[in-house]
Amino acid sequence: MSDWTPTTLVRVDRDYDRRNSGAGGSRFGSYVLARESELDKDDRTDRAEFTAWAWNIATPPVMSPGYIDIRPDLSVTFDRDEDGDPVVKVVAPLPHRALAREHRPGYEVSDWEAPYGRGERYPKLWGPAFVKRPAVLASVTLLVPAKDWDLFVPSGGAAQLVDDAQLAVETAARLINEYAGPHVAGLLGE
Numbered sequence: 001m002s003d004w005t006p007t008t009l010v011r012v013d014r015d016y017d018r019r020n021s022g023a024g025g026s027r028f029g030s031y032v033l034a035r036e037s038e039l040d041k042d043d044r045t046d047r048a049e050f051t052a053w054a055w056n057i058a059t060p061p062v063m064s065p066g067y068i069d070i071r072p073d074l075s076v077t078f079d080r081d082e083d084g085d086p087v088v089k090v091v092a093p094l095p096h097r098a099l100a101r102e103h104r105p106g107y108e109v110s111d112w113e114a115p116y117g118r119g120e121r122y123p124k125l126w127g128p129a130f131v132k133r134p135a136v137l138a139s140v141t142l143l144v145p146a147k148d149w150d151l152f153v154p155s156g157g158a159a160q161l162v163d164d165a166q167l168a169v170e171t172a173a174r175l176i177n178e179y180a181g182p183h184v185a186g187l188l189g190e
Helices: 014-019 027-034 047-058 158-187
Strands: 010-012 068-070 075-080 086-094 138-145
Touching: 010 158, 027 047, 027 158, 047 075, 047 086, 047 158, 075 158, 086 158, 138 158
Parallel strands: none
Antiparallel strands: 010 068, 075 086, 086 138
């Protein structure tokens, strides 16, 4: 697996998936087959709906650890907006230093903490464990339209369901890094 970079927001963990499959196949594949009933007939060939369905399965909390790894400091979801168009939502905590001076609190406050990520470049951030003073926990939510992305088009066949799901989330992961990655890097000052 490659290291996280400013624009690498998600990555596929096929090796972990295979190594930890009880049947020697794919953990993700088992989850997909177990949730097949959640798909309507039309959803099996709708690239946005199918990708959103497969992404939900491939990431925590459904799969933990997920088939898709998400950079520890972020939350990344793939969904559809009110018009049914695909959209990627990235949420990132913003430490106070990322705020313009005029928007920083004029008094001492607690900030995000990285209790288990000391020394990591992109640690998971948490609210303060002990709240002794006010805490200001800022975050940014980035919505990236994916309507024009070249998403994988599933075959719709039952025999190809697992392969289609893998290709759908792997394609989405590549596109998220390509299109949303630079935006996140810019927002976080990297």
